[in-house]
Amino acid sequence: MGNRLAGSPGAASAVEWTKQLMESYDFDTVYLQPVMVPHWERGGKDVVKIVNSEKHGTVELNALALGNTQGTGPGGLVGEVVEVKSIPELREMGDKVKGKIVFFNGPMDPKLIDTFQAYGGANAQRSSGAAEASKLGAIGTLVRSLSNTVNDIPHTGNQRYNPDFPKIPALAISTQDAELLSQLLADQADLKVYLESHGEMKTEKLSYNVIGEIRGTEKPEEIIAVGGHLDSWDVGEGAHDDGAGCMQAIEVLRLYKELGWKPKRTIRAVMWMNEENGLRGGQEYARVAKEKGEKHIAALESDSGGFLPIGFSSSGTDAQRGKLASWGDLLRQYQLWSLDRPGGGADIGPLRDQGPILIGLKPDSQRYFFYHHTEADVFEAVDQRELELGAAAMAALVYLIEQEGI
Amino acid sequence: MGNRLAGSPGAASAVEWTKQLMESYDFDTVYLQPVMVPHWERGGKDVVKIVNSEKHGTVELNALALGNTQGTGPGGLVGEVVEVKSIPELREMGDKVKGKIVFFNGPMDPKLIDTFQAYGGANAQRSSGAAEASKLGAIGTLVRSLSNTVNDIPHTGNQRYNPDFPKIPALAISTQDAELLSQLLADQADLKVYLESHGEMKTEKLSYNVIGEIRGTEKPEEIIAVGGHLDSWDVGEGAHDDGAGCMQAIEVLRLYKELGWKPKRTIRAVMWMNEENGLRGGQEYARVAKEKGEKHIAALESDSGGFLPIGFSSSGTDAQRGKLASWGDLLRQYQLWSLDRPGGGADIGPLRDQGPILIGLKPDSQRYFFYHHTEADVFEAVDQRELELGAAAMAALVYLIEQEGI
Numbered sequence: 001m002g003n004r005l006a007g008s009p010g011a012a013s014a015v016e017w018t019k020q021l022m023e024s025y026d027f028d029t030v031y032l033q034p035v036m037v038p039h040w041e042r043g044g045k046d047v048v049k050i051v052n053s054e055k056h057g058t059v060e061l062n063a064l065a066l067g068n069t070q071g072t073g074p075g076g077l078v079g080e081v082v083e084v085k086s087i088p089e090l091r092e093m094g095d096k097v098k099g100k101i102v103f104f105n106g107p108m109d110p111k112l113i114d115t116f117q118a119y120g121g122a123n124a125q126r127s128s129g130a131a132e133a134s135k136l137g138a139i140g141t142l143v144r145s146l147s148n149t150v151n152d153i154p155h156t157g158n159q160r161y162n163p164d165f166p167k168i169p170a171l172a173i174s175t176q177d178a179e180l181l182s183q184l185l186a187d188q189a190d191l192k193v194y195l196e197s198h199g200e201m202k203t204e205k206l207s208y209n210v211i212g213e214i215r216g217t218e219k220p221e222e223i224i225a226v227g228g229h230l231d232s233w234d235v236g237e238g239a240h241d242d243g244a245g246c247m248q249a250i251e252v253l254r255l256y257k258e259l260g261w262k263p264k265r266t267i268r269a270v271m272w273m274n275e276e277n278g279l280r281g282g283q284e285y286a287r288v289a290k291e292k293g294e295k296h297i298a299a300l301e302s303d304s305g306g307f308l309p310i311g312f313s314s315s316g317t318d319a320q321r322g323k324l325a326s327w328g329d330l331l332r333q334y335q336l337w338s339l340d341r342p343g344g345g346a347d348i349g350p351l352r353d354q355g356p357i358l359i360g361l362k363p364d365s366q367r368y369f370f371y372h373h374t375e376a377d378v379f380e381a382v383d384q385r386e387l388e389l390g391a392a393a394m395a396a397l398v399y400l401i402e403q404e405g406i
Numbered sequence: 407m408g409n410r411l412a413g414s415p416g417a418a419s420a421v422e423w424t425k426q427l428m429e430s431y432d433f434d435t436v437y438l439q440p441v442m443v444p445h446w447e448r449g450g451k452d453v454v455k456i457v458n459s460e461k462h463g464t465v466e467l468n469a470l471a472l473g474n475t476q477g478t479g480p481g482g483l484v485g486e487v488v489e490v491k492s493i494p495e496l497r498e499m500g501d502k503v504k505g506k507i508v509f510f511n512g513p514m515d516p517k518l519i520d521t522f523q524a525y526g527g528a529n530a531q532r533s534s535g536a537a538e539a540s541k542l543g544a545i546g547t548l549v550r551s552l553s554n555t556v557n558d559i560p561h562t563g564n565q566r567y568n569p570d571f572p573k574i575p576a577l578a579i580s581t582q583d584a585e586l587l588s589q590l591l592a593d594q595a596d597l598k599v600y601l602e603s604h605g606e607m608k609t610e611k612l613s614y615n616v617i618g619e620i621r622g623t624e625k626p627e628e629i630i631a632v633g634g635h636l637d638s639w640d641v642g643e644g645a646h647d648d649g650a651g652c653m654q655a656i657e658v659l660r661l662y663k664e665l666g667w668k669p670k671r672t673i674r675a676v677m678w679m680n681e682e683n684g685l686r687g688g689q690e691y692a693r694v695a696k697e698k699g700e701k702h703i704a705a706l707e708s709d710s711g712g713f714l715p716i717g718f719s720s721s722g723t724d725a726q727r728g729k730l731a732s733w734g735d736l737l738r739q740y741q742l743w744s745l746d747r748p749g750g751g752a753d754i755g756p757l758r759d760q761g762p763i764l765i766g767l768k769p770d771s772q773r774y775f776f777y778h779h780t781e782a783d784v785f786e787a788v789d790q791r792e793l794e795l796g797a798a799a800m801a802a803l804v805y806l807i808e809q810e811g812i
Contacts, residue, residue, distance in 0.1 A: 110791075113740055364770065366789065366792050366795065367789060385554065386772050389772065
């Protein structure tokens with residue numbers, strides 16, 4: 001399966017393929033849940049070029065427009081560059097960025113061992129940078145790719161405009177090119193950059209969450225949702241993000257079928273649509289669950305890459321989290337040590353007010369931000385055994401929950 | 407640095423390079439410790455061919471002679487194949503293997519999450535298979551590569567002959583080819599295989615352990631040895647095994663220099679020579695330490711790959727291991743969870759009777775046996791951040807030991 005941004009033909013293909021796969025495993029029920037999704041298209045090759053370097057003349061940078069951005073169009077635009085490390089630093093600049101291209105160059109903090117914490121500390125510049133820069137009259141933004149390695153691979157990702165201000169173009173450049181641009185700016189304040197991008201938000205499309213279910217024998221009304229998101233960015237293959245999570249969730253149910261084990265409570269594999277640039281699938285799934293009066297006791301998402309599982313993060317009541325902690329001795333036998341960190345998952349977040357414990361599979365995070373949202377996130381980058389250990393960890397936890405409740 | 411089996415020009419180059427590297431970091435003392443090492447040479451291309459398959463005719467298998475083996479010579483040899491899964495199963499065969507080639511096809515147990523346990527359960531067939539088969543009159547052995555993946559990469563490794571019986575050739579074949587050979591044997595009992603190998607044990611060579619030291623300020627007589635082994639097999643680059651461990655040990659001392667921190671006790675980085683096919687470096691290091699009346703309080707080895715560190719294994723007195731456990735809350739903050747498993751390291755084992763706690767860095771083991779002892783174990787297979795986290799983990803533990811003793 002190639003890449004599959006919500007609304008794309010690839011996403012439609014993924015919906016059909018995933019449904020057929022679950023049907024082939026003979027789950028009790030397999031169905032599609034309709035959901036309208038935004039449909040953004042990149043529209044062409046993204047170009048970022050330094051045009052007047054005294055040292056190097058013209059320098060092409062490795063770039064990818066951010067998701068949901070409005071492109072410059074084929075004519076592109078040229079502007080002087082102002083570098084900042086964060087949105088607070090941008091705000092301090094005030095009027096100085098008017099008519100300029102703002103270059104957000106805040107690195108992920110390498111001292112944080114959990115790279116998701118480093119990501120969390122740096123991602124505002126990507127998700128809100130263009131909106132904030134536009135308020136101050138900037139004409140475009142560049143952002144250092146959210147990666148903890150320095151190389152030439154640009155990382156795309158979502159951003160949200162402020163509807164009250166112009167939708168200025170916003171592109172990520174590779175960490176290596178961010179370092180270069182920063183060095184050149186230090187020596188030459190009037191450095192100019194050419195931006196060209198072609199992004200466009202099209203009309204919404206009909207798409208689907210894909211759902212497969214094994215019905216519980218004793219308390220079928222108590223549902224355990226386990227899943228990942230089916231959409232990916234429009235580069236690479238979305239293998240770690242989040243093909244891995246989808247396949248692991250399906251694997252949990254497949255293992256039940258293969259073992260002939262009948263769960264006491266209902267287990268539902270859910271492939272949510274549109275996590276990357278809208279979260280519509282997760283929202284619609286929660287809305288429908290509420291409308292139908294369904295009772296989710298737990299929701300478990302795998303959306304942190306198909307790497308070595310090291311535990312689960314969670315959010316819920318003290319009683320729920322206490323129950324999870326009570327299984328610690330069992331889980332630690334399988335090297336699932338990290339059980340007390342807060343967390344969950346983007347797609348299961350909308351279920352929160354319906355009361356289930358929200359749980360995230362927590363894999364080793366060291367290599368994730370090499371691949372995340374890039375051309376490098378391909379099938380071959382996933383290690384089969386690491387992927388399987390994650391699925392086994394999820395199956396073990398789902399087993400405990402369907403047996404004992406939570 | 408390329409591959410560097412003990413006694414080879416590559417090993418001599420590694421000795422000199424490592425010494426120069428530590429000198430460039432300005433450690434207090436850098437020196438070579440002479441040690442005589444065995445010198446085995448592969449001598450040419452290893453060939454394994456099925457010669458009479460009714461299904462496929464001639465089939466060439468991916469093979470590597472095991473270390474310290476005597477080759478067939480250029481004429482090779484041909485024989486019928488008898489498959490066994492283990493040495494006990496071989497012994498039950500008794501006379502039936504006389505004049506035959508014994509094919510050891512015991513897989514690593516995929517159900518063991520720690521792959522080193524699975525390796526431990528399967529490696530007798532590689533290390534002792536030829537010796538045991540020779541006792542029963544076999545003319546050669548093949549062994550399934552010690553890998554938990556199925557692919558076409560053969561894994562070499564050490565084996566020991568029994569001096570009272572003929573030194574028969576012994577070669578590893580890839581796991582994929584082991585599966586194929588087993589399938590063909592199931593259908594055709596008279597399957598014959600051609601073996602050709604060129605290994606030869608040459609005369610012993612002079613080589614060296616390479617040692618760098620930062621002297622303690624308060625108790626310089628108390629030594630903490632931290633190291634890896636400098637030699638590797640003669641294929642690939644020995645990057646995970648054990649270039650990673652060597653570089654991490656040097657990094658521990660380099661960090662002290664960079665920070666300007668002076669340890670209370672003496673810290674010594676040791677690159678042991680000849681772990682792979684003789685352990686002479688580890689033995690000589692321990693012998694000299696005893697002769698000089700040195701007092702090692704701890705020895706820490708990294709020889710399990712440059713992957714994500716997850717803890718330390720150890721062996722020592724209850725008091726020593728209790729002291730290690732008392733640092734658990736500090737170490738777990740850095741995701742070093744696994745602190746209670748028994749262990750240590752091959753090169754530090756000979757120090758045992760001098761009383762130090764023996765400690766092994768314990769990295770994630772899932773991917774190690776893809777690379778171990780193969781052409782695939784190259785520089786590019788090591789992730790920089792994982793390697794650095796391992797070095798940081800070792801430095802953190804060495805700091806605690808030099809401050810508090812153990």
